[in-house]
Amino acid sequence: MQTDWIWGLFGGGLIGTAAAIFLLVNGRIMGASGIIGGLVDGTGRNTAQERIALLAGLFLVPAALAALMGGAETHLTPSILVIVAGGLLVGIGTRIANGCTSGHGVCGISRMSLRGIVATVFYIGAGAVTVVVFKHMLGVI
Amino acid sequence: MRNLCAFLVGGLFGAGLLLSGMTDTRKVQGWLDLFGDWDPTLAFVMGGAIIPMAIAWRLVPNRAPILGGTFPSPPDPKVGRKLVIGSVLFGMGWGLSGLCPGPAVASLGFGGMGGLIFMVAMLCGMLLAPVLRNRLDAVPAAG
Numbered sequence: 001m002q003t004d005w006i007w008g009l010f011g012g013g014l015i016g017t018a019a020a021i022f023l024l025v026n027g028r029i030m031g032a033s034g035i036i037g038g039l040v041d042g043t044g045r046n047t048a049q050e051r052i053a054l055l056a057g058l059f060l061v062p063a064a065l066a067a068l069m070g071g072a073e074t075h076l077t078p079s080i081l082v083i084v085a086g087g088l089l090v091g092i093g094t095r096i097a098n099g100c101t102s103g104h105g106v107c108g109i110s111r112m113s114l115r116g117i118v119a120t121v122f123y124i125g126a127g128a129v130t131v132v133v134f135k136h137m138l139g140v141i
Numbered sequence: 142m143r144n145l146c147a148f149l150v151g152g153l154f155g156a157g158l159l160l161s162g163m164t165d166t167r168k169v170q171g172w173l174d175l176f177g178d179w180d181p182t183l184a185f186v187m188g189g190a191i192i193p194m195a196i197a198w199r200l201v202p203n204r205a206p207i208l209g210g211t212f213p214s215p216p217d218p219k220v221g222r223k224l225v226i227g228s229v230l231f232g233m234g235w236g237l238s239g240l241c242p243g244p245a246v247a248s249l250g251f252g253g254m255g256g257l258i259f260m261v262a263m264l265c266g267m268l269l270a271p272v273l274r275n276r277l278d279a280v281p282a283a284g
Binding site for chain 1: 143144145146147148149150151152153154155156157158159160161162163164165166167168170173174175176177180181182183184185186187188189190191192193194195196197198200201205206207208209210211212213216217218219220223224225226227228229230231232233234235236237238239240241242243245246247248249250251252253255256258259260261262263264265266267268269270271273274277
């Protein structure tokens, strides 16, 4: 749709504003994989409450908004195999790289972090190759 | 106070993900689909998010966070094997599913069973990661 980019810019602004508040008020980086991962492997035990509070907002607000909007569609593949493989790779990869789209992408690039830029180049590159192979060559997704 | 702020930040983050279309895997895979029907939305989302955050980073030097504590240390300039390998694995999973950790949480409320299965698989991956990380640390760097 032609208005998609406007919504993209607006929604992106909200994401960046959220990250800016978390940095300036709580002094922390809003990286989704780090916030979740620290709870999973125990490395974020001393900040567990803050992490859980953020994740609660991240889950509840879009759920409520989607309900108000009459539902939202994720268009997630019906293939359980693809979902499980994707989830495992996202979980392992973001924790080995120490960041995902929000941490390395939004928070890293905005401070001109070399690690953030390199990570973003590699995950977008790998994602694009994966879509070419699994969509256009194998027809799996 | 810290928890309330974190909750509001999470809510704003989630609202942004939903409204920008990033909880729709078709838009994410559309962005990655350079040789198909390419969808540029994600670039606008990234750009829109980076601008306020870049301003925030400029306010950091010589100050302290409003609720106390210290700001994160300056970025580590070291680009290692783990960063590259991890990012490639993450990118593959992102391409396959169209989900990354933020939208995976944000879409749990309306993503059905598939979204839930993705979340469980992602958490399992995060549990496995330290083992793989230690393996990578144990292998001496080439050259």
